[in-house]
Amino acid sequence: MDWTPTSATVHLCLDMQRLFSPEQPAAPWPTPWLPRILPMVAAIAERFPARTIFTRFIPPQEPEAMPGTWRPYYQRWRHATRDHLAPEALELLPELARMCPPAMVVDKPVYSAFIRSDLAALLRRRGVDGLVVTGSETDVCVLATVLDAIDLGYPVCIVTDAVCSSVDTSHDAVLTLYRTRFAQQVITMTTDQLLDGWTVVD
Template identity: 55%
Template sequence: MGIPTPADTDALPNGPLDAATVHLCVDMQRLFAEETAWHTPWMERVLPRVRELAERFPERTIFTRFVPAQRPGEGRGNWRRYYERWACMTIEQLGAERVDLVPALAQFVPPATVVDKHVYSPWLEPGLDRLLRERQVETLVVTGGETDVCVLATVLGAVDRGFRVVLATDALCSSSDQTHDAMLTLYQQRYGQQLETATTRQILRNWT
């Protein structure tokens, strides 16, 4: 699966995490965890580590949810063709309950917060940015899926907005091992000045 081994030291490159930090968990939902066309098989394997972070800081956890089109043919531009291809993943055919967070994480809401989005990036709708500004957040600890799709869109938007971003490498998942590994290499080698990667254990030890 390509998850990096822990570093020799627990210290994070840019210092400890403080009260201006939020755990941003991307799309840990039933429509990816269950037997659907978008099933992410090893979401279940990273779930305990995502849950550990949410359990430690529920009031500082934000969950995003990817909300598909209501029915085939809806959406703007290429999204319309997308949902013609993935008609089985529209809410009309899936059922609205499949958009829910997996039960092991849904129990933390509230005090954890949920932000819905209709595309890969959570930054194209105002809810997340507004919430982070209101809370005076400076650092995002990112978990969830998929490493090479919605996590990628989330991370790049966070970098553009100047957030410190810490990726929990053992709390990320994808339906493709190959592109998951490639993305971790990309994050670590091409964004080394703007992204930090660490294990969940390292993050928890550095978050005061």
């Protein structure tokens, strides 16, 4: 894909929350190398805070509040429901929260940021022409969101050193998938490559 970010491109950062940080006490889903990508995510958000949208993954109050296979999922991970979590576990990491506003926050209850959230309507209102995607996890919420973005027609840039997973093998496999099967709709680049090319002034 031949693509260049513009003044209508949005940085969509997925789920960089205390909930997933290995540095937070009692985080139910620690992602070991989330701290490693935080400086890159912050650098992109700091360059264009008004064009950044952060998502937060919000678990249900209790397993019984979720439909279908989500119910046994949260019965297994009951300690990750809001009945058991400290409220601050849902917050963005402090390095990113300080950018809101002008950065925006969209809450979501499932993997994809487009499902049961305000994201699609927000992007339409803003006339967004493409997405720069960062955050966690490469092979779960990032993957689900990217596939929905593709179906909606958005060109997607995955910042390879600003996404992370708990499983290195599936992280690598998904990046390979983007570069091969989705090469007409997805481009991959590093943070430095992105920032060198995204110089449009608001």
